[in-house]
Amino acid sequence: MSLQAFLLLAAALFAVGLYGALSQQSVVMLMMGLELMINGILVAAGAFWHYVAPGAADGQVLLLVALTVMALEMAAGFAVVTALYRAREVDTTDDAGDLKG
Amino acid sequence: MQVVAFWALAVAAVGFGAAVFAVNSMARATFALLASFLCAGGELLLLGLAYPGVLTILMMIMEMLVMAVFMIMYMMDPGGLMPMSMVHGRRGALAIAAGVFAALAAGIVLTPWPHRQGAPPRDPAFALGEAVMGPKMPVMMVAGVAILATMIASVVLATGRGRYGGAE
Numbered sequence: 444m445s446l447q448a449f450l451l452l453a454a455a456l457f458a459v460g461l462y463g464a465l466s467q468q469s470v471v472m473l474m475m476g477l478e479l480m481i482n483g484i485l486v487a488a489g490a491f492w493h494y495v496a497p498g499a500a501d502g503q504v505l506l507l508v509a510l511t512v513m514a515l516e517m518a519a520g521f522a523v524v525t526a527l528y529r530a531r532e533v534d535t536t537d538d539a540g541d542l543k544g
Numbered sequence: 545m546q547v548v549a550f551w552a553l554a555v556a557a558v559g560f561g562a563a564v565f566a567v568n569s570m571a572r573a574t575f576a577l578l579a580s581f582l583c584a585g586g587e588l589l590l591l592g593l594a595y596p597g598v599l600t601i602l603m604m605i606m607e608m609l610v611m612a613v614f615m616i617m618y619m620m621d622p623g624g625l626m627p628m629s630m631v632h633g634r635r636g637a638l639a640i641a642a643g644v645f646a647a648l649a650a651g652i653v654l655t656p657w658p659h660r661q662g663a664p665p666r667d668p669a670f671a672l673g674e675a676v677m678g679p680k681m682p683v684m685m686v687a688g689v690a691i692l693a694t695m696i697a698s699v700v701l702a703t704g705r706g707r708y709g710g711a712e
Binding site for chain 2: 450460468485486493499500501515521522
């Protein structure tokens with residue numbers, strides 16, 4: 444085990460999540476992709492703490508913030524999906540492209 | 545032993561992550577994501593991070609169970625009765641994801657990472673608690689306010705009635 448191995452795992456999780464976030468039609472599946480990307484960040488933050496600066500608590504605090512952000516993202520995302528569905532009966536990203544350039 | 549556990553968990557985490565977008569039911573996708581998170585939590589435990597690891601595992605079990613309810617609410621393909629494609633721009637997304645992974649992997653392999661400084665504290669959870677109650681307290685305060693703001697915002701967004709009740 445090394446820092447590189449952990450970071451490669453994090454990069455793989457991030458890339459799989461990115462694929463999902465870009466390719467899924469359903470807004471809720473898109474959020475699963477975002478969660479998977481943050482999952483990669485969790486692993487990377489833990490690995491940095493352990494292999495670079497275990498003496499300081501900064502890596503652990505970053506982990507705590509990433510976990511909080513993940514939960515908040517999910518709550519706010521579902522609230523937006525619910526509001527969108529209530530207003531327009533829309534649950535796919537293609538139907539909600541009003542601001543598309 | 546630890547190396548075997550690391551690779552087993554790593555392969556499982558990425559495999560379940562890929563399964564999220566490969567299975568044809570959104571309920572199954574939720575549980576695949578849960579499995580991926582459990583493997584990531586296991587990796588944190590391997591790093592000696594007992595508290596964040598257990599926190600990830602417990603929090604994600606709760607979060608994915610809540611998510612499963614939403615997934616069933618917004619399922620595009622209820623019960624697999626109506627097989628349909630749930631993706632768009634698949635080839636472009638695959639290319640971008642593969643490119644990002646290649647770029648990140650190149651950076652990971654080629655960067656001269658700094659050497660380890662200091663040793664892990666005897667009790668990392670204790671050190672984390674001391675940090676968030678001491679020099680890192682602003683982080684926790686901002687997180688607390690952000691949680692409160694999200695609670696209010698999500699309730700306001702999700703309710704059918706607006707600020708002035710049902711009179712619209």
